Amino acid sequence: MSRVRLVPIVLIAIVALAVLFGGWQAYQHFNLLGPLKKNLQQVEGVQTVDILTGSPDVVQVQLGPFSKLKNGDLQQTYDDITSQVSSKLGTGVTLQLSDDRSGTLAQALENFNPVLLEGVTKGNYTEMISQVTHMAKSQGINCRVTMDTQYIYIQLAKGGHYLYKVMPYSTHQGGAAS
Template sequence: MSRIRIVPIFVTALLMLALLIGGWQAYQHYNLLNPLKQSLQSVAGVEKVDITTGSPDVVVIQLGPFQTLKDGDLQMTYDAISDEIEHKLGTNVSVRIGDAHEGPLTQLFEGAFELYIQQGIAKEDYTQMASDVARLAKSNHVAYRLTMDNSFIYLQLQKGPYYLYRVIPYASRAGGATA
């Protein structure tokens, strides 16, 4: 009668599992994440890149001031970043933009700019939204740039050494009731 030894089979299985997991981690690190970090850091305006793998993957991009962005435009810079990420990691990725918004800009954004933008989205009155944002920026002596595409509204604010970037998705336009 042949006897199957459980312990050597179990140890071998654990070693193979560890080898496979280690190989996958090395592949991700050297063939996916490092090249992605390098290509993202070559985009104009990108100062720092942090990538966290998971479900979904999270890419945190620290951007520099307006003048360092691609043509000084958040939308163009974000599009270049998104293209690189989609090419390397696919579409199930969360992108977060970092900035130097300490000081008055966060309060100003949350207190007024965000209200005008959300109101413009809700009413689908983007020309009024743009004029409200321009008026508010001028009255607060804030340099700004507001652009839009089919998916997002891009807002750049700068006052002195502080700058704030927001990429705001349009609200879902699907019909139906929500709870």
């Protein structure tokens, strides 16, 4: 009668799991994350990229000033970034944009929030953009607000500082229908 030796079986299982885990990590680094990071750093306006794997994956992107963005437009730069990220990592990835904001710009954005939210709620998009642009101009802030079907893109700059905000919005209101 043969005896099953437990220690060699456990050691073989541990070595096999270590090899599989190491192979997965190498695959992720060399075939997914490395090329994604390289591609993102080639997008106009991107200064640095940091990718944190987990649940969910987080892609942190440091953007440069307006003049460095694709055509000076946050929306075009953001579209390029999201298309690169979704092609490599799929959906469910958290994208975090970093900028060089000052207290003045952060306060201005906070002051613009009621106008932005009211514009989205009422559907007065052109009026909302006009009001935010006028408010920014009165404070000596360079402002650009654009939209697509999912997001409002806000760019603010004053002095050497700049702030970027991508706000999701939905035109579909919840509630009961009769």
